[in-house]
Amino acid sequence: xxxxxxxxxxxxxxxxxxxxxxxxxxxxxxxxxxxxxxxxxxxxxxxxxxxxxxxxxxxxxxxxxxxxxxxxxxxxxxxxxxxxxxxxxxxxxxxxxxxxxxxxxxxxxxxxxxxxxxxxxxxxxxxxxxxxxxxxxxxxxxxxxxxxxxxxxxxxxxxxxxxxxxxxxxxxxxxxxxxxxxxxxxxxxxxxxxxxxxxxxxxxxxxxxxxxxxxxxxxxxxxxxxxxxxxxxxxxxxxxxxxxxxxxxxxxxxxxxxxxxxxxxxxxxxxxxxxxxxxxxxxxxxxxxxxxxxxxxxxxxxxxxxxxxxxxxxxxxxxxxxxxxxxxxxxxxxxxxxx
Numbered sequence: 125x126x127x128x129x130x131x132x133x134x135x136x137x138x139x140x141x142x143x144x145x146x147x148x149x150x151x152x153x154x155x156x157x158x159x160x161x162x163x164x165x166x167x168x169x170x171x172x173x174x175x176x177x178x179x180x181x182x183x184x185x186x187x188x189x190x191x192x193x194x195x196x197x198x199x200x201x202x203x204x205x206x207x208x209x210x211x212x213x214x215x216x217x218x219x220x221x222x223x224x225x226x227x228x229x230x231x232x233x234x235x236x237x238x239x240x241x242x243x244x245x246x247x248x249x250x251x252x253x254x255x256x257x258x259x260x261x262x263x264x265x266x267x268x269x270x271x272x273x274x275x276x277x278x279x280x281x282x283x284x285x286x287x288x289x290x291x292x293x294x295x296x297x298x299x300x301x302x303x304x305x306x307x308x309x310x311x312x313x314x315x316x317x318x319x320x321x322x323x324x325x326x327x328x329x330x331x332x333x334x335x336x337x338x339x340x341x342x343x344x345x346x347x348x349x350x351x352x353x354x355x356x357x358x359x360x361x362x363x364x365x366x367x368x369x370x371x372x373x374x375x376x377x378x379x380x381x382x383x384x385x386x387x388x389x390x391x392x393x394x395x396x397x398x399x400x401x402x403x404x405x406x407x408x409x410x411x412x413x414x415x416x417x418x419x420x421x422x423x424x425x426x427x428x429x430x431x432x433x434x435x436x437x438x439x440x441x442x443x444x445x446x447x448x449x450x451x452x453x454x455x456x457x458x459x460x461x462x463x
Contacts (some may be wrong), residue, residue, distance in 0.1 A: 126240040128152070128293060134186065134214060136163055138176040138265035140205030145269060146293055148183035156193035158189045159319040164188040192222050201227045201292065203259075204247065206441045208406060211243050215250035225253030227285050228254035229278070233313035233369075234406040235413050241358040255340060257285045258306050259381025260313035261364040262372035264379065268298070275299040277365045299312065301364060308360030311351045315406030316370040317381045318414060319343035322431050323374035339427070340374050346425050346458070352415070353423055381407040394435055409437070 129152055133144040136158030147154040158164050167173055167188035169371060189195045196202055202222065206214050211232055222228065228251060230243040239246070244258050262275035268274055278289040286302040293300050303309060304313055318341070326339055347370070348361045356373055373379040377386070384405045387397040394408070415432045418425040430444040 127146065129201050130199045131155075131201045131203070131292065132157060132196045133203045133205060134192075134195070134218070135203075135205035136160070136167070136173065136176070137205065137207075138173075138269070139263065141167075141173045141177055141182070141308055142265045142269040143203055143205065143231065143293070144186055145182050146251075146295060146298060147178075148186040150292060152292060154186060155195045155199070155420060156186060157192055158188055158190060160188045161431055164190045164429065176268045177266060180266075191383045194219055196221050198227065200255075201229070201288065203229045204243070207232045207410065208232050208236055208243060212236065212250060215247055219251045222251050222254055224253040225459050226254050227257065227282075227288060229257045229259055229285075229289060230310070231259045233260060233310075233317060234263060235314050235410050237413060238408050240413055240417065242307070242314065244306055244310055255282050255285050255380070256280065256306070257282065258310045258313075259289065259308050260369060262368040264372055264376055271297045273297045275297075275301060275364050275368070277301050277303050277309050277363065279303045279306045279365075281306065283300075303360070303363075303365075305360045307354070308351060308356035309355065309365040311356050312347065312361055312366045313369060314406070314410055315347040315350065315414070316343075316366075316373055317405065318411050318428060318431065319347065319370060319407075320373035320381035321385035321405070321407045321411070322381050322427055324379075324382035324387075325389040325441065326385075327382075328386040328389025331404060336374075340370065343374065344370055346427050349422050350418065350425060353421055380405040384408065388434065389441070408435075 131147050131154040133140045134157045136156050144154050144156040171184050228247055230247055231244045235242060236246055243258050243319050248256050257278055257280035259276055259278050263274055263276050278286050280286050281304050290300045323339055326336055343365055348358055352358050373382060378381060384397050411432055414428045418428055432445055433439040434441055
């Protein structure tokens with residue numbers, strides 16, 4: 125390793141634990157902050173996190189703490205891996221503990237419901253002294269923790285930050301690419317959650333591969349159309365953070381959002397689905413925001429409108445799909461790279 129860094133990972137869920145374990149495997153000192161003291165004890169004593177990553181052994185060098193100040197003490201790199209609804213609260217607690225110039229990396233794929241801000245914007249607002257980056261890609265946590273080969277994107281306008289994160293995480297099964305489109309990378313990660321619900325719903329109906337492929341492709345066009353309107357680079361959506369993450373979450377039952385859609389397709393209502401999962405998937409919250417934004421900005425988003433009608437307006441799946449099939453036939457590729 126070119127330089128010794130001290131690392132903290134804020135959030136002991138499946139992805140935060142997987143990232144912390146990679147850092148430990150690569151020989152860097154790392155502390156995983158978790159709210160639950162029983163889980164802290166499990167990580168430190170048994171080197172496991174059975175609630176989130178069952179049967180995955182963790183590196184014995186990975187240390188956990190329920191004390192936020194202790195977890196980030198002396199750290200120059202901090203990953204923030206908490207749900208979007210908790211991000212601002214945690215950021216407020218972190219702010220007095222973070223030294224100027226600390227690299228702060230958001231891995232959360234969501235949008236704050238009250239402000240419509242992405243997580244990097246929340247972190248920049250609450251912790252202005254930090255250097256901000258975001259990380260996103262087709263990174264299903266259980267596969268990553270099991271050391272399946274995958275890739276991700278670290279995005280920041282700070283090239284040194286990008287290089288540092290690549291150094292911390294690059295290994296034989298995890299390829300880390302760099303980019304500077306923070307907004308596009310982060311927006312892609314948030315938007316695809318909605319379309320994973322659509323894909324899960326379709327899979328439960330056993331619609332066939334032609335239909336699934338059409339849904340995923342139209343999802344990419346729809347999320348790209350929204351993102352370009354908001355100022356993102358359309359090329360970002362052709363990479364790992366865009367089509368890569370979209371494909372993974374729209375086809376895998378490891379995706380919480382896909383499971384939400386699948387359960388809806390089986391006839392369950394949203395309250396039943398949330399009760400089974402134990403928490404709300406990010407896509408459910410993002411759907412409301414996208415519906416509101418698309419109407420305000422005049423963006424054509426039939427999949428978002430259709431899913432919203434199914435979940436919140438009680439319309440039947442058959443009716444929504446029928447309306448979509450007879451909707452206006454726009455161009456296949458909805459944005460242009462030409463100036």
